[in-house]
Amino acid sequence: MPRSYVHEARKRVGPKKQRIRPIIERLAVEHADAAIALTFRSELELLVSVMLSAQTTDVNVNRVTATLFEKYQSPEDYLAVPQEELERDIFATGFYRQKARSLRGTMLMLLEDFDGQVPRTLDELTRLPGVARKTANVVAAELGHAQGIVVDTHVRRLSQRLGLTKQEDPVKIERDLVKLVPREDWARFPHLLIWHGRRVCDARKPRCEDCVVNGLCPSSRV
Ligand code: SF4
Numbered sequence: 384m385p386r387s388y389v390h391e392a393r394k395r396v397g398p399k400k401q402r403i404r405p406i407i408e409r410l411a412v413e414h415a416d417a418a419i420a421l422t423f424r425s426e427l428e429l430l431v432s433v434m435l436s437a438q439t440t441d442v443n444v445n446r447v448t449a450t451l452f453e454k455y456q457s458p459e460d461y462l463a464v465p466q467e468e469l470e471r472d473i474f475a476t477g478f479y480r481q482k483a484r485s486l487r488g489t490m491l492m493l494l495e496d497f498d499g500q501v502p503r504t505l506d507e508l509t510r511l512p513g514v515a516r517k518t519a520n521v522v523a524a525e526l527g528h529a530q531g532i533v534v535d536t537h538v539r540r541l542s543q544r545l546g547l548t549k550q551e552d553p554v555k556i557e558r559d560l561v562k563l564v565p566r567e568d569w570a571r572f573p574h575l576l577i578w579h580g581r582r583v584c585d586a587r588k589p590r591c592e593d594c595v596v597n598g599l600c601p602s603s604r605v
Contacts, residue, residue, distance in 0.1 A: 485513020
């Protein structure tokens with residue numbers, strides 16, 4: 384896109400500080416059902432599901448955990464079987480060796496350092512083996528303790544298109560978003576962008592003509 388066009392488009396929609404609230408409000412009405420797509424019944428199941436969701440779809444994880452969570456109900460259960468058995472049980476989520484190692488390391492640390500409970504802070508969560516910042520952010524937000532904003536591929540693409548960040552790196556994008564998005568919306572904001580990205584603002588073919596925020600978006604094609 385030519386620079387002058389981008390400049391004109393930004394001028395047309397106004398500063399991002401003024402647009403962020405109406406963007407959130409409109410997306411919240413449009414995607415009132417936006418929520419995490421993983422199925423879990425406990426904090427431990429949440430943590431395991433999010434760890435397994437790396438490099439695969441939520442649908443696939445839910446398919447695997449439907450039986451996995453019948454067999455593994457406590458941190459001890461994951462340590463009571465040989466690593467190879469756990470690998471077989473999570474095989475369909477991909478990267479099963481690495482994920483099984485991370486799960487076992489995490490369960491051990493939960494038992495040794497956290498009384499078998501899932502911790503709340505990002506610092507504690509990211510100490511768990513195989514738990515990177517994105518996983519920790521998802522878990523903390525779902526537990527009602529959002530301390531940052533989850534940046535996945537949809538959040539990255541939509542934040543850029545909506546002119547909320549010029550960054551490419553997820554950590555820098557998150558830094559821009561936490562300055563802009565009201566704290567009370569940190570947990571739901573990524574869900575709104577993810578669902579809008581899936582339903583309307585497709586990576587290849589955004590449906591700008593059907594988009595509720597097209598008047599607030601510098602990348603709108605209408
Ligand atoms: S107007 Fe188009 S580019 Fe902007 S958010 Fe909507 S669908 Fe995406």
